[in-house]
Amino acid sequence: MTRQMNSLLVVPLLVAGCSDYNLNSRCSSRAPAFDIEEVSTLESAWGSEWWVADAVVLDSVPLENPEATWRVVSVDVLVMVPKSHLDGTSVWPSDFEGAPLTIEVFDTTDLNDSQAQIFSVTQNLNTAELDWQPHSFPEMTSKLETEYMMAWWNFNIAGQTSDAPMTAEQFAVGLRWPEMGVPEVGYSDFNQACNRNWQVNADGSTQWQLNSDTSEDAMTCSWPMMRVETEIVWESEVGCE
Secondary structure, X not given: OOOOOOOOEEXXXXXXXXXXXXXXXXXXXXXXXXXXXXXXXXXXXXXXXXXXXXXXXXXXXXXXXXXXXXXXXXXXXXXXXXXXXXXXXXXXXXXXXXOEEEEEEEOOOOOOOOOOOEEEEEXXXXXXXXXXXXXXXXXXXXXXXOEEEEEEEEEEOHHHHOOOOEOOOEEEEEEEOOOOOOOEEEEEOOOEOXXXXXXXXXXXXXXXXXXXXXXXXXXXXXXXXXXXXXXXXXXXXXXXX
């Protein structure tokens, strides 16, 4: 999935020889690698009810320059909070405020590969920092709610991947819930084959399981509502365009 590249960074690089030198430019461009809203729509809201982590496999960024490198720089997740919890009218105490969520990026399609590069960042939900919009579900969710507020929650992982270009032809992005139940996130109606969907079950296990190996219906795994931004870096002798 490609879009027009929207930013350029030019940094001169000096390469010295015995009697001459070349002045190269270090160029970079950021663009979405995956945007769930381009292929699907919001279907429901879920927290970690029967699992503690959920991940999907994505295609890597195509590189026109064979010497270029790429990396994931950020992930946006559509976080969902029942309207009554956000406006304080719920009869039940809200446990959404401050709830932690972890984003994990895997430079591999085998999420149990201990030798693969894995990057992660954990944040606690601060509802005052996000731009909320209302959403109504036609049926009750697992929280027995139909009226929700939703917001895109950004997880910046650029600091971890700055010195670690990714190399796999396919990679994975996962959500991990340090606490059970919250926060809820949006799930799409993008019901794809389960051979691209991994899960860690809430049974005390730590191993990722490929859902096509464990699911009775291996063709209907829904994907979390998320957006993945990547950066491509290359050197140029003629400047960045």
